[in-house]
């Protein structure tokens with residue numbers, strides 16, 4: 257297994273500084289025997305804290321989405337267990353919201369109705385729903401698009417609406433599977449800035465899958481790297497850049513940003529070379 261020494265030096269095992277929200281205990285996953293008999297996920301142990309912002313990197317097919325599906329309760333692991341607030345998590349839960357690569361807004365509903373939908377499911381009163389919809393529209397900067405239908409919005413606006421809809425139901429954790437990868441570069445950068453602001457305001461636990469090392473460095477308080485065959489977490493890094501209160505552009509020009517970028521790419525690429 258390849259992991260650069262400097263990444264190793266910077267990595268640390270987390271000693272729960274905040275309460276653990278989600279815990280994966282000895283998780284393994286087999287879909288079938290197709291993976292040369294190897295598990296897709298092999299004995300994964302992971303703790304996500306209440307206000308973590310965790311970015312997960314890894315080569316295509318290493319099992320990132322499978323791990324997210326297990327965290328979401330969509331997929332049952334073959335062995336091991338998932339705990340939320342110290343209780344077994346065996347299926348989808350209102351405590352865990354998910355935002356996918358492509359928005360899943362209802363196309364026939366206006367943006368405000370889309371955001372209101374989950375609140376209705378929770379039997380929240382009409383007046384409280386109105387207040388919450390207005391609050392979350394404002395939070396993601398879509399007040400003036402409340403009455404529009406999804407097709408009338410740009411890609412970035414649709415993703416902001418999806419995030420608002422997920423946030424409105426007040427989950428403790430939000431899982432995001434490459435949510436910005438279908439957006440153009442400029443919109444993507446704006447969304448990254450926006451998501452960081454949202455996280456600072458809400459301090460929800462965010463678990464964010466990306467292929468983009470720079471995106472992970474700009475967003476993650478903590479960065480994980482997975483390898484495959486079998487799927488394991490081989491880097492668990494506390495991102496030193498997350499403590500700098502500087503603009504995205506300034507952070508990108510720091511020497512440390514480029515060093516970490518290089519180290520993370522080497523960790524991912526080193527694995528690919530060893531396995532191809």
Ligand SMILES: Nc1ncnc2c1ncn2[C@@H]1O[C@H](COP(=O)(O)OP(=O)(O)OP(=O)(O)O)[C@@H](O)[C@H]1O
Pocket residue numbers: 287288296314315316317318319320321322323
């Ligand atoms: N439902 C399924 N049934 C069988 N095999 C599956 C299923 N879902 C995923 N796989 C296989 O499991 C492996 C991991 O897939 P997964 O989508 O979790 O990887 P990933 O890291 O998210 O990939 P990518 O970065 O390309 O999205 C792949 O070999 C994939 O073909």
